[in-house]
Amino acid sequence: MEKNGWTPADLLQLSGGYWSTCALHAGVKLDLFTPLTEGALTTPALAGRLGCDARGLAMLLNALTAMGLLTKEGERHAATPFATRFLARTSPEYLGHIILHHHHLMASWLRxxxxxxxxxxxxxxxxxxxxxxxxxxxxxxxxxxxxxxxxxxxxxxxxxxxxxxxxxxxxxxxxxxxxxxxxxxxxxxxxxxxxxxxxxxxxxxxxxxxxxxxxxxxxxxxxxxxxxxxxxxxxxxxxxxxxxxxxxxxxxxxxxxxxxxxxxxxxxxxxxxxxxxxxxxxxxxxxxxxxxxxxxxxxxxxxxxxxxxxxxxxxxxxxxxxxxxxxxxxxxxxxx
Structure with missing residues (x-):
């Protein structure tokens, strides 16, 4: 995007970009990527493991799938190879710590x-x-x-x-x-x-x-x-x-x-x-x-x-x- 090449669509995408950010942060905070690296799970099964509401979790899983961090086949979600590498706590290349640091900074940025x-x-x-x-x-x-x-x-x-x-x-x-x-x-x-x-x-x-x-x-x-x-x-x-x-x-x-x-x-x-x-x-x-x-x-x-x-x-x-x-x-x- 050029410095002076803004369009209204660009502006609104920037303004609402925190939606994707918050979805990622929620996924890391709930540590939902780690169990999904072990194999595909249904929403109720994952909800039981994480102690989450199934309806809310289903919405988050579908959003993360739309973002390309999860895959979905039938009623089961699984982590992508990229998410397995960088978002599972079991990975030596886990980046969740810096993502959670960014999450903790958000309240101050709102001010x-x-x-x-x-x-x-x-x-x-x-x-x-x-x-x-x-x-x-x-x-x-x-x-x-x-x-x-x-x-x-x-x-x-x-x-x-x-x-x-x-x-x-x-x-x-x-x-x-x-x-x-x-x-x-x-x-x-x-x-x-x-x-x-x-x-x-x-x-x-x-x-x-x-x-x-x-x-x-x-x-x-x-x-x-x-x-x-x-x-x-x-x-x-x-x-x-x-x-x-x-x-x-x-x-x-x-x-x-x-x-x-x-x-x-x-x-x-x-x-x-x-x-x-x-x-x-x-x-x-x-x-x-x-x-x-x-x-x-x-x-x-x-x-x-x-x-x-x-x-x-x-x-x-x-x-x-x-x-x-x-x-x-x-x-x-x-x-x-």
């Missing part, structure tokens, strides 16, 4: 106009929530996304000769895991809030890397970063902060790096005009309703922040990543 009027968040910051279900969907949702993107990033970053990586705000440690798998001589520290520890340690153990990846808890805004490193990975943490918070994070990352150390910053990066790409522009609104000062940043802004923190040789890596994401690399001066 977007309030956030625009006030300039203030309308929900608690997800990374600091005490709600266990919301916390799990956020942490494991970040795992879902990183598992999709890390293989497109890590093989293209040369860490030869580097021995110690700081995964700052690393959540479950997915990137630390991929970097260590790619670089056998590398060890890593995942530094994040204490509530992240169970998710990180479980994930690190799952990949058999507990002997090379350590979790340390702390708040990198108010606390100091212990240890020395020769590479730091900062993935999607700057957007939760305003310019002042970003300056603190980058300054502390620089202080934790040895001379010649490398920092890698991944963000959803806006054009310098800030009116595109689409996903980073929308993501800025997600930060508006969920943080006190966060936003998506442009490449020019990120470059200036890194320079102000004392980094040099700043450049964006030539990577094609989804949703306007990009990775900017810089180094600490060797003579500091």
């Amino acid at each position: 977007l106009a309030d956030g625009v009027r006030s300039g203030r968040p309308v929900r608690d910051q997800v990374s600091h929530t005490d709600d266990a279900a919301v916390r799990e969907s956020f942490e494991m949702g970040m795992f879902n996304l990183a598992m999709l993107v890390a293989p497109r990033i890590v093989p293209h970053i040369d860490l030869a000769g580097r021995r110690r990586l700081l995964d700052l705000g690393g959540s479950p440690g997915t990137y630390a895991i991929h970097f260590c798998q790619q670089n056998p001589g590398l060890a890593a520290v995942v530094y994040d809030l204490p509530s992240t520890r169970p998710f990180a340690e479980k994930t690190i153990d799952r990949f058999g890397l507990a002997d090379r990846i350590e979790f340390r808890d702390g708040d990198f805004i108010v606390g100091e970063i212990e240890g020395r490193y020769d590479v730091a990975w900062l993935s999607h943490i700057l957007h939760a902060e305003g310019a002042e918070g970003c300056a603190v994070i980058l300054r502390k990352a620089a202080a934790a790096l040895d001379p010649g150390g490398m920092v890698l910053v991944q963000e959803f990066i806006l054009d310098d005009s800030k009116d595109g790409p689409l996903f980073p522009a929308l993501f800025s609104l997600n930060m508006l309703v969920g943080t006190t000062a966060g936003q998506a940043y442009s490449q020019g802004e990120l470059t200036a922040m890194l320079a102000a923190a004392g980094f040099e040789e700043i450049r964006r890596l030539p990577l094609e990543l989804p949703n306007g994401a990009g990775v900017i690399v810089a180094t600490v001066p060797r003579g500091r």
Whole structure:
């Protein structure tokens, strides 16, 4: 769809697009895809397993079939191969966590106009929530996304000769895991809030890397970063902060790096005009309703922040990543 090529039909399809979204979220929340990967079931049989009303479930199953996520033969529904791969909890490629994270964000997006009027968040910051279900969907949702993107990033970053990586705000440690798998001589520290520890340690153990990846808890805004490193990975943490918070994070990352150390910053990066790409522009609104000062940043802004923190040789890596994401690399001066 061209920027100026709108039709009334396009507009109404966009306006009502949440119907499909809500149907998907309901299917994931009810976990109806998992039993349907085991074999086709009638609506009454599935309703009995899920504890749902048969009439309501039949409508949802038919909608998900119309969307192409289920198949129907006679009175029986079954999961498609795609749904079996990505929507069944038994699949190693399950994406339900990030879908449930999106579901938990919807209530705040319904109040977007309030956030625009006030300039203030309308929900608690997800990374600091005490709600266990919301916390799990956020942490494991970040795992879902990183598992999709890390293989497109890590093989293209040369860490030869580097021995110690700081995964700052690393959540479950997915990137630390991929970097260590790619670089056998590398060890890593995942530094994040204490509530992240169970998710990180479980994930690190799952990949058999507990002997090379350590979790340390702390708040990198108010606390100091212990240890020395020769590479730091900062993935999607700057957007939760305003310019002042970003300056603190980058300054502390620089202080934790040895001379010649490398920092890698991944963000959803806006054009310098800030009116595109689409996903980073929308993501800025997600930060508006969920943080006190966060936003998506442009490449020019990120470059200036890194320079102000004392980094040099700043450049964006030539990577094609989804949703306007990009990775900017810089180094600490060797003579500091």
